[in-house]
Amino acid sequence: MPTTYEPIATTTLGSDTASITFTSITSTYTDLVLVLVGNAASDVSTTVQFNSDTGSNYSQTLVYGDGSVAGSGRGSNRTSIDLGTFYNATSTTPQIHIININNYSNSTTYKTTLSRGTAVSIATQARVGLWRSTAAITSIKLAPDGVNFKSGTIATLYGIKAA
Amino acid sequence: MATTYEAIATVTVGSGGAANIEFTSIPATYTDLNILLSLRQTATGGTNVNMAFNNSTTGYSNRNIISAAGTVVSESTILGTSSIKVGFIPENTNYTANTFSNQYVYIPNYAGSTNKSVSTDNAMENNSTSVYFGLFAGLWSNTAAITSIKLTPENGNFVQHSSATLYGIKNS
Numbered sequence: 001m002p003t004t005y006e007p008i009a010t011t012t013l014g015s016d017t018a019s020i021t022f023t024s025i026t027s028t029y030t031d032l033v034l035v036l037v038g039n040a041a042s043d044v045s046t047t048v049q050f051n052s053d054t055g056s057n058y059s060q061t062l063v064y065g066d067g068s069v070a071g072s073g074r075g076s077n078r079t080s081i082d083l084g085t086f087y088n089a090t091s092t093t094p095q096i097h098i099i100n101i102n103n104y105s106n107s108t109t110y111k112t113t114l115s116r117g118t119a120v121s122i123a124t125q126a127r128v129g130l131w132r133s134t135a136a137i138t139s140i141k142l143a144p145d146g147v148n149f150k151s152g153t154i155a156t157l158y159g160i161k162a163a
Numbered sequence: 164m165a166t167t168y169e170a171i172a173t174v175t176v177g178s179g180g181a182a183n184i185e186f187t188s189i190p191a192t193y194t195d196l197n198i199l200l201s202l203r204q205t206a207t208g209g210t211n212v213n214m215a216f217n218n219s220t221t222g223y224s225n226r227n228i229i230s231a232a233g234t235v236v237s238e239s240t241i242l243g244t245s246s247i248k249v250g251f252i253p254e255n256t257n258y259t260a261n262t263f264s265n266q267y268v269y270i271p272n273y274a275g276s277t278n279k280s281v282s283t284d285n286a287m288e289n290n291s292t293s294v295y296f297g298l299f300a301g302l303w304s305n306t307a308a309i310t311s312i313k314l315t316p317e318n319g320n321f322v323q324h325s326s327a328t329l330y331g332i333k334n335s
Contacts, residue, residue: 005168010194010334035195037271037280065228065237065298072235093302096271096282118282118300124228124237126298154272156194156334158167 004163008032010156016041019143020155027105027136029159036097038153040086040144043122046097047080049141050111050131054079057132064125081129084117086144094152095119105136166333169193173328180205180320184327185313191274193331198312200249200266201326206319207256210287213246214268214301215313216279220245222304229285229297246315247301250285255322259289263325274308 006029011020025032040046049058058081061074075082083097099115113129131137142155174184189196202212215223223244228237229251252264267284281301288294303309314327 003166005332007167007334035269035271063228063235065226065235067226067237070228070235070237092278092304094272094277094280096269096280096300098269098282116282116284116298118226118280118298120224120226120280120300120302122226124226124298124300126228152277158332158334 004161006159008157008159010154013038013149013151013153015151016148018148019141020149021139021141022157023139025138025140029105030103030162031160032101032104032137033158033160034099034101034140034155036142036153036155037094039095039150040088041147041150042088043085044145044147046083046086046142046144048083048099048113048129049080050133050137051135051139052141053131053133058129060127060129062125062127064123066123081113081131082127083115084125084127085123087119087122093119093121101137107134107136109134111137169331171329171331173326176321176323176325178323180322182320183313183315184321185311186329187311189310189312189329191308193274194272194334195332196270196273196309197330197332198268199328199330200268200314201263202252202266203263203322203325204252204254204316204319205322206254206316208318210251210254211317212249212252212266213315213317214249215246215315216303216305216309217307217311218313219303219305223247224302224304225299227297227299229295231295232292247281247303248299249283249301249314250297250299251287251295252316253287253289254319258293259291262289270309276306278306279303279309
């Protein structure tokens with residue numbers, strides 16, 4: 001049985017840090033899974049950009065619930081994909097974002113993401129994102145908008161092979 | 164390259180059903196845990212599945228957003244409960260026969276020294292209006308490593324052919 005689910009890299013922050021970037025991602029997998037666990041310095045959106053692209057090439061659609069209200073929304077021509085709010089919760093209530101990036105290395109289609117964010121003290125949310133580029137994804141940058149990830153935040157990137 | 168995603172144990176409910184499904188003696192050798200569930204229960208009404216760690220009955224809280232019969236609702240945080248809710252499953256009286264739930268439970272850093280967060284995707288489709296699709300957040304405010312996991316239906320028993328598989332994931 002070949003190994004089909006492999007860790008590519010993991011980052012555990014030893015201090016408050018503005019962003020986490022995975023670089024030199026090889027094209028040897030079929031799909032990617034990114035698991036982000038931790039907190040931010042204030043309640044802000046956590047964004048994703050691929051291959052250092054800061055252009056208005058991203059879009060997204062979302063549903064969310066905060067315990068009393070359920071809603072949905074979308075955004076076009078964004079400069080990043082928003083995974084949803086990463087909260088300034090205490091370190092005792094770490095939040096989870098799980099992002100699936102399928103068919104990330106093909107050179108013929110735009111790239112889609114499916115993310116789920118769960119913060120028991122604040123909200124739950126699911127989002128689909130699009131990066132309008134046919135380039136293979138070789139780097140991924142995660143950043144809470146304008147603030148730092150808190151120390152102790154962990155991000156791990158896995159690669160999945162179809163065969 | 165080390166094997167990263169490993170099956171730790173699988174439980175399949177036999178004839179006669181089971182009051183709960185439990186994984187014990189979970190080693191601390193992984194980074195995260197993942198549980199895949201296919202469940203159905205016997206009793207009428209109350210279709211939640213509850214999850215508890217280390218036989219603890221305190222320190223849990225929950226929040227979720229669900230689509231119930233096609234209408235999206237958001238349920239309030241439930242603090243201080245005796246378990247984490249990991250979604251809805253069919254029951255024998257009102258739900259299409261032979262349909263089971265589909266639940267994806269992710270527990271990061273389960274052996275670490277922080278409180279334990281849980282993320283669950285839950286789908287229950289049975290070709291009727293009594294369906295659920297949801298996203299569940301859970302928290303166990305306890306810093307102990309998780310060494311056992313018990314899944315219990317809100318009412319009744321799990322029926323035959325219900326199954327649960329626990330996977331361990333290593334990040335290196």
